[in-house]
Amino acid sequence: MQTSYNDIPVPSDGQAIEYANGKYTVPDHPIIPFIEGDGTGRDIWKASQRVFDAAVEKAYGGKRSVKWFEVLAGEKSYRKTQNWLPDDTVKATVDFRVSIKGPLTTPVGGGIRSLNVALRQLMDLYQCVRPVKYYSGVPSPVKSPEKLDVVIFRENTEDIYAGIEFREGTPEAAKFIAFVNDEMLKGTKKKVRLDSGVGVKPISITGSKRLVRAAIQYAIDHQRKTVTLVHKGNIQKFTEGAFREWGYEVATQEFRAHTVTERESWILGNLEQNPKLTPEENAALVEPGIEFASKEFGESIVQEVRDVVASIGATHGNGQWKNKILVNDRIADSIFQQIIIRPSDYSVLATTNLNGDYISDAAAAQVGGLGIAPGANIGDGYAVFEATHGTAPKYADKDVINPGSVMLSGVMMFDFLGWSEAARLIESSMEKTIQQKFVTYDFERQMQGATKAKTSEFASRMIENMG
Numbered sequence: 001m002q003t004s005y006n007d008i009p010v011p012s013d014g015q016a017i018e019y020a021n022g023k024y025t026v027p028d029h030p031i032i033p034f035i036e037g038d039g040t041g042r043d044i045w046k047a048s049q050r051v052f053d054a055a056v057e058k059a060y061g062g063k064r065s066v067k068w069f070e071v072l073a074g075e076k077s078y079r080k081t082q083n084w085l086p087d088d089t090v091k092a093t094v095d096f097r098v099s100i101k102g103p104l105t106t107p108v109g110g111g112i113r114s115l116n117v118a119l120r121q122l123m124d125l126y127q128c129v130r131p132v133k134y135y136s137g138v139p140s141p142v143k144s145p146e147k148l149d150v151v152i153f154r155e156n157t158e159d160i161y162a163g164i165e166f167r168e169g170t171p172e173a174a175k176f177i178a179f180v181n182d183e184m185l186k187g188t189k190k191k192v193r194l195d196s197g198v199g200v201k202p203i204s205i206t207g208s209k210r211l212v213r214a215a216i217q218y219a220i221d222h223q224r225k226t227v228t229l230v231h232k233g234n235i236q237k238f239t240e241g242a243f244r245e246w247g248y249e250v251a252t253q254e255f256r257a258h259t260v261t262e263r264e265s266w267i268l269g270n271l272e273q274n275p276k277l278t279p280e281e282n283a284a285l286v287e288p289g290i291e292f293a294s295k296e297f298g299e300s301i302v303q304e305v306r307d308v309v310a311s312i313g314a315t316h317g318n319g320q321w322k323n324k325i326l327v328n329d330r331i332a333d334s335i336f337q338q339i340i341i342r343p344s345d346y347s348v349l350a351t352t353n354l355n356g357d358y359i360s361d362a363a364a365a366q367v368g369g370l371g372i373a374p375g376a377n378i379g380d381g382y383a384v385f386e387a388t389h390g391t392a393p394k395y396a397d398k399d400v401i402n403p404g405s406v407m408l409s410g411v412m413m414f415d416f417l418g419w420s421e422a423a424r425l426i427e428s429s430m431e432k433t434i435q436q437k438f439v440t441y442d443f444e445r446q447m448q449g450a451t452k453a454k455t456s457e458f459a460s461r462m463i464e465n466m467g
């Protein structure tokens, strides 16, 4: 362990969090690195840190405290070190294991690639975990926002975020396109236009399975009823479709005692309704229109029915499947309308990286917006907590932005550390402040009779509301 990182000395009065055999050991005065973030990150971090310290002090009366340790990334880092993401910053987040960050800017088109994505990949933080639930008093564009309570598990290291892209007009793009057209697509009518930019979308067994494994384990640990695999597998069969297949493999091979797939539930449910149903009749109920399909397809469905009854009839039949976690899947476009129209049907969503990015912002909107959308990037032995939103640059340094998302990311962090008393204090004081209609501009513009609070004022009222 170094004594300083980026020439900033490590706090001498704290200790590092340790990790061994799948367990974290958290000292009473842990050193927690933080990245302030670009744009609105500065205002948000100042407000959040005050609230975190007040909650910890209130909960533990000095017995516990966080020793915050600033590490540099983004614009602040570039100004000081001419480096957007110094090695020391990555080293510190690795050495101290648990950290929290504000948003960092990524230019569209040219310029640097995402520092946020880089950190996730460098530390192999393969789960992006984003809980979306309603806090009472928050204004929402839907009628019953409280019906949505989902935790999004987004794969966080691959997909189009791998950054394997070639700009149109470059020799690399020309070489890539020539290889695809002349070798891979030889003899077909498909061709990539020569004036294309091109990218690669890797989706691996490793990346997909470990993400789905984490999502199902979360559902087991938190008594959640469903895990939905979200994908665009009808169009991208060998990437998104494969994610779905591998997800079901994890559910049925690694968590057999805990899970039932949607199709298995239909087969077992049909049999319970009519115990005399033949496998052929059951197959026709599971796959409507089967009589018009090929003979081989029909036989494969009948075989599926037989296999399900033979393999899990005893353990999951006679209604036992109703007590298992239902693993189903939805196509990505469909899930956007499903969470609005049937929010209570969904509980845990496991998804590829890009779908997860989209659905995170959309789901957040349903319970009040990006001002209240927390998250965590989690790997084996490492965690970096961060909000779903970005730097919202037009509000930078105006002391107006909603700090709720970083504060709730802090709630996730304190729960992760086992400091649940501090976590509950932050959550309840935020809810109380919102119920008092003392809110930042984003909520105020959607509420009747609310007072518009500055970022710093919102934090101060939260601290007062801790009692």
Ligand SMILES: NC(=O)C1=CN([C@@H]2O[C@H](COP(=O)(O)OP(=O)(O)OC[C@H]3O[C@@H](n4cnc5c(N)ncnc54)[C@H](OP(=O)(O)O)[C@@H]3O)[C@@H](O)[C@H]2O)C=CC1
Pocket (backbone or CB within 6 Å): 102, 103, 104, 105, 106, 107, 116, 369, 370, 371, 372, 386, 387, 388, 389, 390, 391, 392, 393, 401, 402, 403, 404, 405, 442
């Ligand atoms: N993890 C990260 O660090 C992330 C970084 N980014 C980066 O952030 C930069 C800006 O991205 P942009 O597309 O503008 O997306 P942002 O998420 O930064 O902002 C989009 C809009 O969302 C609303 N919003 C965002 N944060 C808050 C908040 N805390 N409180 C209230 N409302 C909020 C604002 O809406 P309104 O104008 O209606 O008030 C804002 O204009 C880009 O460089 C992007 O790459 C983006 C996402 C994640």
Ligand SMILES: O=C(O)CCC(=O)C(=O)O
Pocket (backbone or CB within 6 Å): 104, 105, 106, 114, 115, 116, 117, 357, 360, 388, 390
């Ligand atoms: O890294 C970025 O700039 C954007 C990332 C993002 O939108 C996200 O992780 O949700």
Ligand SMILES: [Mg+2]
Pocket (backbone or CB within 6 Å): 357, 358, 360, 361, 388
């Ligand atoms: Mg995003």
